[in-house]
Amino acid sequence: MILIINICKEKLHYYEFVKPIEDIVKQDYFTKHYKEISQADLERASKIIICGTSLKDEEYLKNLENFNWIKDFQKPILGICGGAQIIGLIFGGKLKTKTEIGLKKVNFQKEFLGTIGEKEVYELHNYYAEFSDNFEIFAKNELPQATKHKSKEVFCTLFHPEVRQKQIINNFANR
Amino acid sequence: MKLGVLFTGGKDSTYAMYIAKKLGYKIACLITIKSQNPESYMFHTPSITAVIKQAQVMGLPLILKTTAGEKEKELKDLEEAIKEAIEKHKIEGVITGAVESVYQASRVQKICNKLNIECFNPLWQKNQFELLNDLIKNNFKVILSGVFAYPLNEKWLGKVIDEKFIEEIKELNRKYQINPAGEGGEFETLVLNCPLFKRELKIVSKKVSGEGNSFRMEVELK
Numbered sequence: 084m085i086l087i088i089n090i091c092k093e094k095l096h097y098y099e100f101v102k103p104i105e106d107i108v109k110q111d112y113f114t115k116h117y118k119e120i121s122q123a124d125l126e127r128a129s130k131i132i133i134c135g136t137s138l139k140d141e142e143y144l145k146n147l148e149n150f151n152w153i154k155d156f157q158k159p160i161l162g163i164c165g166g167a168q169i170i171g172l173i174f175g176g177k178l179k180t181k182t183e184i185g186l187k188k189v190n191f192q193k194e195f196l197g198t199i200g201e202k203e204v205y206e207l208h209n210y211y212a213e214f215s216d217n218f219e220i221f222a223k224n225e226l227p228q229a230t231k232h233k234s235k236e237v238f239c240t241l242f243h244p245e246v247r248q249k250q251i252i253n254n255f256a257n258r
Numbered sequence: 259m260k261l262g263v264l265f266t267g268g269k270d271s272t273y274a275m276y277i278a279k280k281l282g283y284k285i286a287c288l289i290t291i292k293s294q295n296p297e298s299y300m301f302h303t304p305s306i307t308a309v310i311k312q313a314q315v316m317g318l319p320l321i322l323k324t325t326a327g328e329k330e331k332e333l334k335d336l337e338e339a340i341k342e343a344i345e346k347h348k349i350e351g352v353i354t355g356a357v358e359s360v361y362q363a364s365r366v367q368k369i370c371n372k373l374n375i376e377c378f379n380p381l382w383q384k385n386q387f388e389l390l391n392d393l394i395k396n397n398f399k400v401i402l403s404g405v406f407a408y409p410l411n412e413k414w415l416g417k418v419i420d421e422k423f424i425e426e427i428k429e430l431n432r433k434y435q436i437n438p439a440g441e442g443g444e445f446e447t448l449v450l451n452c453p454l455f456k457r458e459l460k461i462v463s464k465k466v467s468g469e470g471n472s473f474r475m476e477v478e479l480k
Contacts, residue, residue: 093259094281095353095378103383137378138371139351184371185364205360207367245383246360 085112085256086128088120090135090165092142100134103245104163107252108132117149125152130159130255133166135243138184138209140165147172159236161196161255164208167230167239171212174232182209187224189242195221195229196238197254204228204242211241260286261378262321262340262349264366266301267309268447269393269400269419270355270381270439276396276454277380278353286347287319288312289339295327300336300362305403308448308459311479315455319347337369344373351376357384358441386439390424397453404446404474407436412466415475419447448477 085108089101105112115124117133125131136143143165153160153173162170172178183206191199202222211226218239222229230239244251263275265288279285290309293301306322313320321343325335343349352370356363356379363379370377381389393400400419405411409430417423430436436444451458459479466475 093376093378095278095283095380098277098380098384099378099382106383106385137376138367139374139376182371184367186360205364207364209371 084127084129086120086124086131087112087114088131088133088166089114089116090133090143090169092136092140096137096140100136104132104134104252107245107249108256117143118146120149120152125156128158131156131161132252132255133160133162133169135164135166135207138182138207143169144178144210159255159258160238161252162237162239163245164241164243167241168210168212170237170239171214171218171230174217175215176212176218179211179213180209181211181226183207183226186247187242189222189224189228191222191229193221195231196251196258198229198248198251203247204244205246206242208241212239214239259350259376260284260348261351261353262287262289262343262347264352264354265290265309265312265320266355267305267312267449268355268403269398269449270357270389271353272355272449272452272454273389273393273396273398274353274355274378274380276452278378279454285318286349287321287343288316289321289343289352290323291332291336291339292322292324293327293332294324295332298327298332300332300365301325301327305448305476308477308479311459312449312455315457315459317456321346333365333369336366337373340369340373340375344375349375351378353378353380355381357381357386357389357439386437386441387424387428389439390419390427393419394421394424397451398449399451399458400447400449402445403448403477405444406446406472407434407442407444408471409434410436410445410471412468412473414445415466415473416464446474450479
């Protein structure tokens, strides 16, 4: 059972940042807001997807203590945009400012959840994480766009694969 | 939170507003851009007289702007309209009916980010058939007001989105890749009634123009 984590401050953003991911995963998932996750939820989850949120929403960055469980979690995680920033920060990275909005070309130098070569991705962020040395970069433009923890099944995309490159979510869900 | 709706009078912006209202957001105003360029990638060509009537039956103020529809100038005009909504109606965000178009969505996102307000796209990436079924389930009365792709023709104008329509469009989707929600600009819609309206709007008169597989219906509503 995949746990899909909603990090949005505004209820209405569920439809934009969480539901499209539920629609791709389709079955065997349950969704929780990050403030409501229990130990039982983490045990029940076989994998976790942490979704993104809107450009103006910075609440998750002020509540990083809600994500301390990530460090000890031993099952696969995929962090998308805001979710990727959270993972980066929890593993000792730094928060940086850079706005990207819209379609961008990104080169996947190494296969990342079934995706390789130059691809078009959808960006929507004012921040990004500069990852610690625990992470390997699989795709980048001027920013790290797809990264993976060197020894854990922890994947991050700064872009939104629910808009372009949906197979990344499918391949994560079905691996 | 007080929100403004980028409103075209069609099914997507109206249904997006309906979702927001159901969650308890306050709709403070409608914002409509009338592009004089029928080829605009950014804006549908709304029937202005219809939008005015729709605003009346929802009891909402309407900010109406006309743009020549030149590529970057029309974005500036949209920004000015949103600024006016912020000043006049104290909105803290806008709602759009964007489903698939990253072209439209990313441009609105950029404007909202610049003006430091929230941007909501509640139909983003939504399955097209799910969207049509939701409209029926939630008592939206929606008609086709424009068709722009083969094999659609003037006979489709005025058709109501109902179960029969969904079956017909499924067939066209299979045969001709017509997008079932008209997202590729294959058709445009007009909402005559929905739970946000105080009463149903009736068509008093209509004027059809066009040729081949491209027709538009201007209606007078009361």
